[in-house]
Amino acid sequence: MPIATVNPANGETLKTFDPLGAEEIERRLATAAATFRTYRTTDFAERARLLNHAADLLERDQDDIARTMTTEMGKPLAAARAEAAKCAKAMRWYAGNAEELLADEHPADAEVKDSGASHARVHYRPLGAILAVMPWNFPLWQVVRFAAPALMAGNVGLLKHASNVPQTALYLEDLFRRAGFPEGCFQTLLVGSGAVEGLLRDPRVAAATLTGSEPAGRAVAAVAGDEIKKTVLELGGSDPFVVMPSADVDRAARIAVTARVQNNGQSCIAAKRFIVHTDVYDAFATRFTARMAELTVGDPMAESTDVGPLASEQGRADLEELVDDAVRRGATALCGAARPKTPGPLAGGWFYEPTILADVTPEMRIHREEAFGPVATLYRVRDLDEAVHLANDTPFGLSSNVWTRDEEEQLRFVRDMEAGGVFFNGMTASHPALPFGGVKRSGYGRELSGHGIREFCNVTTVWHGKEPDAR
Numbered sequence: 001m002p003i004a005t006v007n008p009a010n011g012e013t014l015k016t017f018d019p020l021g022a023e024e025i026e027r028r029l030a031t032a033a034a035t036f037r038t039y040r041t042t043d044f045a046e047r048a049r050l051l052n053h054a055a056d057l058l059e060r061d062q063d064d065i066a067r068t069m070t071t072e073m074g075k076p077l078a079a080a081r082a083e084a085a086k087c088a089k090a091m092r093w094y095a096g097n098a099e100e101l102l103a104d105e106h107p108a109d110a111e112v113k114d115s116g117a118s119h120a121r122v123h124y125r126p127l128g129a130i131l132a133v134m135p136w137n138f139p140l141w142q143v144v145r146f147a148a149p150a151l152m153a154g155n156v157g158l159l160k161h162a163s164n165v166p167q168t169a170l171y172l173e174d175l176f177r178r179a180g181f182p183e184g185c186f187q188t189l190l191v192g193s194g195a196v197e198g199l200l201r202d203p204r205v206a207a208a209t210l211t212g213s214e215p216a217g218r219a220v221a222a223v224a225g226d227e228i229k230k231t232v233l234e235l236g237g238s239d240p241f242v243v244m245p246s247a248d249v250d251r252a253a254r255i256a257v258t259a260r261v262q263n264n265g266q267s268c269i270a271a272k273r274f275i276v277h278t279d280v281y282d283a284f285a286t287r288f289t290a291r292m293a294e295l296t297v298g299d300p301m302a303e304s305t306d307v308g309p310l311a312s313e314q315g316r317a318d319l320e321e322l323v324d325d326a327v328r329r330g331a332t333a334l335c336g337a338a339r340p341k342t343p344g345p346l347a348g349g350w351f352y353e354p355t356i357l358a359d360v361t362p363e364m365r366i367h368r369e370e371a372f373g374p375v376a377t378l379y380r381v382r383d384l385d386e387a388v389h390l391a392n393d394t395p396f397g398l399s400s401n402v403w404t405r406d407e408e409e410q411l412r413f414v415r416d417m418e419a420g421g422v423f424f425n426g427m428t429a430s431h432p433a434l435p436f437g438g439v440k441r442s443g444y445g446r447e448l449s450g451h452g453i454r455e456f457c458n459v460t461t462v463w464h465g466k467e468p469d470a471r
Contacts, residue, residue, distance in 0.1 A: 003163045003190055008074035008309040009300055011348040017166045019191050025199075028187050032129040032156050033204040035184030040126050040154040044099035047152050054179035055091040058084060065140065065171055067301070072165045073136045074309040074350075075263050076300045087144040093432035094453065098152035101450040102457065118466045124457040126154030127230070128206030131199055133220060135212045136162035136311055137266045142211050143172055145430070147186060149453035151176075157186045158205065164311065166190055197223050207231065207456050211268075214441055232445030232455050234268065234437055236370045237398030239419070239428060240391035241271035244384070245279040247403035247425070253287035256376075259401060259427035261295065261354055264308050265374035266315070268442075269399050269428045272371055274378045275390050281380045285334065285358070292354040292376070293335040299346060309349040310373050316350040319373040323355060326364040326377075331357045334378070362393075370396065384409055392418045398438035399428040420446075 004016040020028070058065070066080035075083075105122040112120045130150050134142045139161065147157050161169035173188040189199070193216075199205055200223045207230040210220045217233040224231045241259060243252050259271035276284045300308030310316045316339075323337050336355030340346075355375040360367055366377055381387045391400060399421035402413045414422050420438040421428060430436045430448060437446040446452055 001163045001192065003166050003192065005072050005167055006164060006312075007071055007349075008311050009346055009349040011313070011350070014071065015167065017190050019195070020189060025189065025191065025195070028158070028184075028189060029129070029199075029202055029204050031184035032158055032187060035182050036126070036128050036156045039156060039182055039185055042154065044102075044152070047154070048095035048098070050179050050181050051091050051095040051148060051152060054175055054181075055088040055095070057175055057178055058088045058091070061171075061175070062088075065168070068167050068171065069139055069165070070300045070308070072168055073139060073311045074300050075137075076305050076308050078303065079263060083138060083141050087140050090141075090144055090432040090448075091148045094148040094152045097433075098149070098453060101453050102153060104462075112463075115463070116465060118464050120461065120463045123460045123462050124153070124454060125460055127456050127458055129156050129158055129204055130456050131158045131160065131196075131205050131208040133160045133196060133208065133210040133212065133216070134162065136165045137263055137268075139165040139168040140172070141430075143169075145432075145436075145447050145452070146209050147172070147176070148432075149448075150456055151181070151185060153453050153457055155206075155456055156184060158199070159186070159188045160191055160193075160196055160199065161188065163192060196220065200224055200229065201227055205229070209445075209447075209456075210234070217443060230456065232437070232447065233443035234398075234445075234447060235441060235443040236396055237268040237270075237438065237442050238272045238370050238394045238396045239269060239399050239401065240394075241274045241401040241427075242387050242391055242403065242413070243274070243276045243280060243284055244387070244402070244404035244406065244409055245277050246405040246409070247280065248405075249280050249283050250287060252403040252425075253284050253291060255427050256284075256288050257291045257295070257354075260376045261292075261307050261374045262427075264300075264310060265354075266311060266372050268370075269430070271401050271427065272376065273391075273394070274376055275381055275387050276379065277387065278380050278382055285356075285378060288376075288378070289334045289356055292356055295354050295374075297340050297351055297353060307351075307354060307374055309346075309351045311350070313350050315372060316352055319352055319371060319375060322366045322369060322371050323357065323375055326357050326360060326366045329364050330359060330361065331364060331366075331377075332359045334358055336375070368395065384412060388413065388416045392416070395441040396438065397440035398442040399423065401427055 069080040102124040176186040209232040211234040295306040334356040336353035400419040435446040435449040435451040
């Protein structure tokens, strides 16, 4: 895949970039290693000062970087602005909380006395250069939620971003440079996916984090495992959105639309499978369908647009294959299931109508595979047991949404849902203070919160022996 900015609203190639050569990659790896040796000794106050300055700059740049993101991957401009603001918020959160999150832990002396220690503590130390292999769908946020905690922990970052968002990738390197971070603290590597294995195997790379597809996660994990290097993987998702009889059905249907089409439907944590109790199924389906059909598909730079184009032509083709397979096997399209009929000047763009498929059965591909675009599947269930079973009937386990006001039902969903999160009466969202990640084929490890900053630390036991009796 070429490294290029291709506007998904019209298919026009705006700018291309040559990948880094071997000599430049070597120079950057050497710089990262040298910088780590000194940056790791900086105190939290200095790291926080730099990161807060980066947040200030990002807020100043918000409109410009939002337009860059929209141009490169097609999200509505308002959503791009919100993404930039969220990144600044996360930077400030880690700047203000990292020292406490990584404070030494002191077990009580009585708890360790049988180890022969006079006292002991747990200390968190940085690992080194962390390689981040990042996706295009949230091209700023995915990177910042790795970079902010990694830099505050004293690590340095190497970014291999998706090849269709090179200008956003270069902006990030420039942002941290302008904020005053030493050269080599954060570097963007404009390279293709074929260069990742070599980077992972380089001894100067201490660990890796990847957000992306399941095949990409398998590849990175295999190489990192061979090198015995730590990885954090956040992969695909096919999150359930369960609606039980006690729910506020009108509000659930309204939020369901946002939960499905956020980021043009291209989000791992977007709700994708809508599992509705039979007592409220008809009311929910009617409201959900009407609101999905009302969405405006169009130019992502226009403030009135709800859903922009998919990020790539191949992405739209993959989505169409899933929908066509389902309809061919008997699914009912309640709305959408086609390209826009009157795209006008956007005829060359990769648009797809918001779609709801009912009567979905297990033999349909979309029942098992992640639909990465504005396509929802709708299921009717008889009771809580069937809802839990269907929610878990997926190879993924990233997050989940459950609409019920019944406390006993809530306890049951928390106990039995196979997912990294359970969000009641609202939609899944990531927040700096809350851990984020999944189970099963959605990956392992956690981002954000204290859990995320500790993922790339050397958790060190410090033990002090008892002094011999002076007599």
